[in-house]
Amino acid sequence: MSPFVHWVAPQSSLLSFCLFSHLIPLPLDCTQLALRSLSFASKDVKIEEIDSSILQMNFKRLCLSLVAVQAIGLGLMPAAALADITDTTTFTGTVPGSCTYASGTSQTVAMSYSADDEGTFTGVSANIGINCNFAASVSLGAVTAGSNPTTTTNTATLKKGSSTLATSGEGASSTVSLDNTNGATENVTIELTSTGASVVGAYSYTVVLTTLS
Known part of the structure; x- marks a missing residue:
């Protein structure tokens, strides 16, 4: 060995x-x-x-x-780390537009009469409150006469305070900015003047105010 x-x-x-x-x-x-x-x-x-x-x-x-x-x-050595995976979730929401007539809707206005210009009717509405949460625009429709004894010349004026916003007659006005504050009530009035009411009888007129987004 x-x-x-x-x-x-x-x-x-x-x-x-x-x-x-x-x-x-x-x-x-x-x-x-x-x-x-x-x-x-x-x-x-x-x-x-x-x-x-x-x-x-x-x-x-x-x-x-x-x-x-x-x-x-x-x-037994640890394997390489796996790659991360991702997923994206998107959340969306919408603030709904809101616009209301806060006051002064569906008024009936008694006009005053004078003999000027072959008979003249004039009338002014009470305040019409408009409350919108967006920048609103307004327009006046054409003055529509009822079954009156005679044809008259009619002019409607939309005013905000002392400022004239729009004017209509036989045709509708253009669309103009209300220049409102978001969420605040803006007061407007409608004035109507009709001339040529020379025939005795009852007269009536309608004007449509439209508020647009």
């Missing part, structure tokens, strides 16, 4: 020996190989003579075990 060296060292040194043993045939000069490997071990290495066949078998078993452990460790 040939004497061989058996050494006991930390796992890192044993692994180094295993790597060397795969590169250099173990049976050739194991004593020299083991002594070389001792340079990787700590000072607590224990050396003793053992049977060469036992040393060879034990080292191979040990090396296979260490290599297997290292392979398992590599297999």
Whole structure:
């Protein structure tokens, strides 16, 4: 039997020996190989003579075990992080438009009469309150005469305070801005003048105020 060296060292040194043993045939000069490997071990290495066949078998078993452990460790390494996925949710909403006549709707106005211009009727409505939550526009429809005794010339005027916004007669007015404040009530009035009412009888006229967005 040939004497061989058996050494006991930390796992890192044993692994180094295993790597060397795969590169250099173990049976050739194991004593020299083991002594070389001792340079990787700590000072607590224990050396003793053992049977060469036992040393060879034990080292191979040990090396296979260490290599297997290292392979398992590599297999258990965490995989690369998966890419994030995203989804976008869009929320939408609408403020509804609101516009009302707050006051003065469906009025009946008694006109005054004078003999000027072959009979003249004049009348002014009370305030018509308009409340909108958007920039509103207004227009006056054509003055529509009822079943009057005679034909007259008619003019309707839409006023906001002392300012004239629109005027209509045989045809409707153009559409103009109310120049309102969002959510505030704006008061307007309608004035009507009819001339040529020379025939006795009852006269009536209608005018439509339209408020638009």
